[in-house]
C-alpha cells in the first residue's frame with residue numbers, strides 16, 4: 001500500500017460521528033503516579049494487566065475508534081498471547097503510539113517547556129508501524145504565567161509539532177498534533193482564551209510551513225477553561241462558546257477532527273463540556289482523546305486487583321458511552 005493510502009485509510013477508520021479516542025499512553029513516571037493513587041505498584045506486569053483489561057472491554061469499539069499506547073504496550077500481549085495492538089484492532093479500535101520523549105525547560109525562555117524526541121524519530125516510526133501502530137501522538141506543553149508562553153516558546157514548540165507531523169506523514173503514520181495549554185494556575189478564562197488562540201495560530205502557521213497535509217492529521221487541543229485555582233470558574237456554556245470561537249479563528253476546516261484532551265477536568269466536566277461543544281455548528285468533528293477523564297473511574301474500580309476486572313471494564317464502558325453521547329450532543333447529566 002502507498003503511504004498516502006495508509007494515511008487515508010487510517011483517517012477513515014478513526015473518524016466517525018459517534019466515537020472518540022482513548023489515551024492510554026501514560027509514560028512510566030506518569031502511570032506510576034496513577035497507580036500510586038490506588039495503592040498499586042507500577043511493574044511491567046501490572047501495567048500489562050491493566051491495559052489488557054481496558055482493551056478487552058466488551059463493546060468498547062462501539063464508542064472508541066482509536067487508542068494511544070505507550071511504547072512498552074505495543075510489544076505486550078494478553079494472557080492468551082494476542083498482542084495488545086491486535087486486540088485493539090479486533091474491536092475496530094485503531095492502535096496508535098505516543099512518540100515524544102517527554103519534556104524539559106526551553107533554554108532562553110524561562111518558564112516555557114520543550115518536548116524531546118525528534119532525533120531518531122523516523123527509525124522509531126518505522127519500527128512502531130511494523131508493530132501495528134497506524135497513528136502517532138506528540139505533545140507540546142504550554143504553562144500559563146503572567147509572561148508565559150513567550151514568543152520564543154510559541155515558535156519553538158510549534159516548530160517541533162510541525163516537524164514531527166511532517167515526519168509522520170512522510171512515513172504513512174497519521175499525526176495527532178497536541179499543543180496543550182495547561183489548566184494549572186490562577187489565570188481567568190480570558191487569559192486561557194488569548195493564550196490558546198496564540199498557540200493554535202503559531203501551530204497552524206508552522207504546519208503550513210512544513211507542508212503538513214491538514215486533511216490527514218488530527219488536532220488534540222485543550223478546551224478554553226478558567227485556571228484550576230481561579231476563584232471565578234466559567235460554566236460549560238462559556239467554555240464551549242470560547243473554545244469554538246478560538247478554534248474557528250485558528251483551525252482550518254480541512255482538519256477532519258478535533259479530539260480534546262481532558263487535562264485535569266473531572267470525568268463529568270469533560271463529558272458535559274464536550275456535549276456543549278457539540279450543540280453548535282462546527283466544520284470539524286469534535287470528539288475526545290481523553291486519558292484521565294476516561295480512565296479515572298476505571299482505575300479506581302480496578303484498584304490493582306484482578307478480582308475487580310469486571311467493575312473496571314464497566315466503569316470504562318460507562319464513560320466511553322457517555323462521551324459518545326456527548327460527542328453527538330445527546331448527553332444529559334441525569335444519565336450519570
Ligand code: 13P
Pocket residue numbers: 023025139178261262263264289290291292293
Ligand atoms: P488527559 O486527557 O488526561 O489530559 O490525557 C490526554 C493525553 O494524552 C495527554 O497527553
